[in-house]
Amino acid sequence: MKLDSKYFDSIRVGSKRERAAPAREERHPRCQWKGCKGVGDHRAPRGRGQDGQYYLFCMEHVRQYNAEYNYFDGMNDAQVQDFQKDALTGHRPTWKVGVNAKAPGAAPAAEPSPAAASAAFRTLDPHAFFARRAKAAREQAPEGRRQLKPLEKKSFQTLNLPGEATKVEIKARFKELVKIYHPDTNGGDARSGDKLREIIQAYNYLKQAGHV
CATH class of the missing domain: 1.10.287.110 (DnaJ domain)
Known part of the structure; x- marks a missing residue:
């Protein structure tokens, strides 16, 4: 491609910061607590019958979830x-x-x-x-x-x-x-x-x- 081509000016290379943004979002998913926009970097078990599956919460909400968590909920x-x-x-x-x-x-x-x-x-x-x-x-x-x-x-x-x-x-x-x-x-x-x-x-x- 010639340097004086009309297509050359339309090419835009994103900055390193813009290219790294999706990677950061992937490494730090959003908290799954309803209405929370914090970073969900703490795992919490989903419950009985869903072993190996987890919710992702922020520190505040994972503490609240764990305080109310009952593995035997629903069992007599x-x-x-x-x-x-x-x-x-x-x-x-x-x-x-x-x-x-x-x-x-x-x-x-x-x-x-x-x-x-x-x-x-x-x-x-x-x-x-x-x-x-x-x-x-x-x-x-x-x-x-x-x-x-x-x-x-x-x-x-x-x-x-x-x-x-x-x-x-x-x-x-x-x-x-x-x-x-x-x-x-x-x-x-x-x-x-x-x-x-x-x-x-x-x-x-x-x-x-x-x-x-």
């Missing part, structure tokens, strides 16, 4: 409990340990009877240490007993322990129950596995509450 108590139960295994599918009770030709394993469980406890507690502790707790004056929350009381009952049990006693009883109800010792019985999960959940709750 039963659904929340199921979620917490599945969280023990990281929400991964689990399989029974040992023989598959549903396999063709496999004989169903019998659930340990209360008498057998009691006999096992006596074998593991030959000096009746836990039995004496339980009797002392029953005879202790009500005003001297530790006040327990409903879930704490239920967890102690699941472990067959009084509310005054010490950390050492809780750990010892937990190990005993795991040995009794582990599927490997019960031929992979499903009911034994369910009981074991209840025991693990009760122990974890007492641990979170500071009893262990």
Whole structure:
């Protein structure tokens, strides 16, 4: 093209500032809060069922969003409990340990009877240490007993322990129950596995509450 061409004057080269403007806007998207024109450089989770997806907010609105955020919004108590139960295994599918009770030709394993469980406890507690502790707790004056929350009381009952049990006693009883109800010792019985999960959940709750 000749320098004196009429088309030469119509060519306009933008400045570096103008060429860099779109890149800056792309690096700093606008806050997605309704009516906000700030920079949205803070991520906030969209909510349950949209894992891995995020809103982009400014600092002020991401703080407000997080203060009001509730992952369990819309779930009833039963659904929340199921979620917490599945969280023990990281929400991964689990399989029974040992023989598959549903396999063709496999004989169903019998659930340990209360008498057998009691006999096992006596074998593991030959000096009746836990039995004496339980009797002392029953005879202790009500005003001297530790006040327990409903879930704490239920967890102690699941472990067959009084509310005054010490950390050492809780750990010892937990190990005993795991040995009794582990599927490997019960031929992979499903009911034994369910009981074991209840025991693990009760122990974890007492641990979170500071009893262990």
